[in-house]
Amino acid sequence: MDYLIKQALPEDFLAVAALDRTAWPEEPDTFIPDGEHAWRLWCEYATVLIADVTDESQNQTVAGALLMFPTNTGETFLHKIMVHPDFRGQGIGSALMKQALQNADQVVLLTVNPDNKPAVRLYESFGFQVRTRIDGYYRPHEHRLLMEFQPTP
Numbered sequence: 001m002d003y004l005i006k007q008a009l010p011e012d013f014l015a016v017a018a019l020d021r022t023a024w025p026e027e028p029d030t031f032i033p034d035g036e037h038a039w040r041l042w043c044e045y046a047t048v049l050i051a052d053v054t055d056e057s058q059n060q061t062v063a064g065a066l067l068m069f070p071t072n073t074g075e076t077f078l079h080k081i082m083v084h085p086d087f088r089g090q091g092i093g094s095a096l097m098k099q100a101l102q103n104a105d106q107v108v109l110l111t112v113n114p115d116n117k118p119a120v121r122l123y124e125s126f127g128f129q130v131r132t133r134i135d136g137y138y139r140p141h142e143h144r145l146l147m148e149f150q151p152t153p
Contacts, residue, residue: 003063003092005099008048013039015062016050023082034080042067047076049099051083051092063087066096068108075148078110097126104151111137111144123147 008016017039024031034042042048051064064083071077078100083093101108112119114133128147137144 003051003053003087003090003095005049005051005095008043008050008065010040010044012048012050012062013043016043016048016065019062019065019082019084020080023084042069045069047100047103049096051087051096053087064092064096066100068100070106071109075107075109076104078108101126101149101151104149106151108149108151110147110149112147114143114145120145120147 014036017034017036020033020039024033039048046067046069049066050062053061053063055061061084064081064087066081067079068076069079081093081096083096108128109131110123110128111134112123114120120130126149128149131146131148133143133145135143
């Protein structure tokens with residue numbers, strides 16, 4: 001399987017929004033996908049990297065995506081990284097993360113559930129460090145670690 005990591009174009013927003021609805025668990029109260037209107041703006045004005053997969057018939061599928069945007073504190077926030085369930089375990093998420101961090105010219109922040117030890121270890125393997133823990137980040141029972149990545153000059 002071949003894939004290409006590239007900046008999303010405005011016309012990619014529907015495919016990325018569809019991936020957003022597919023890539024996450026369907027358990028209630030755990031995830032709210034971002035709407036098409038948000039993805040339309042992000043594909044044009046934010047950093048949205050996509051992994052395009054081309055099959056034998058030359059059909060393209062958005063198999064993964066990563067969204068980062070600048071903050072009002074002069075940092076970049078990595079809001080979301082996702083891979084379609086059919087394409088997991090093939091290095092797409094890592095390739096998206098590597099490309100995003102390679103392009104970073106300021107501190108990159110992300111949040112992660114502190115109980116999700118595999119995700120915390122994965123982010124640490126990319127060079128992220130815990131900045132702080134924030135209890136009740138989304139809802140009273142949803143805590144997060146705020147992690148940061150310092151790019152090298």
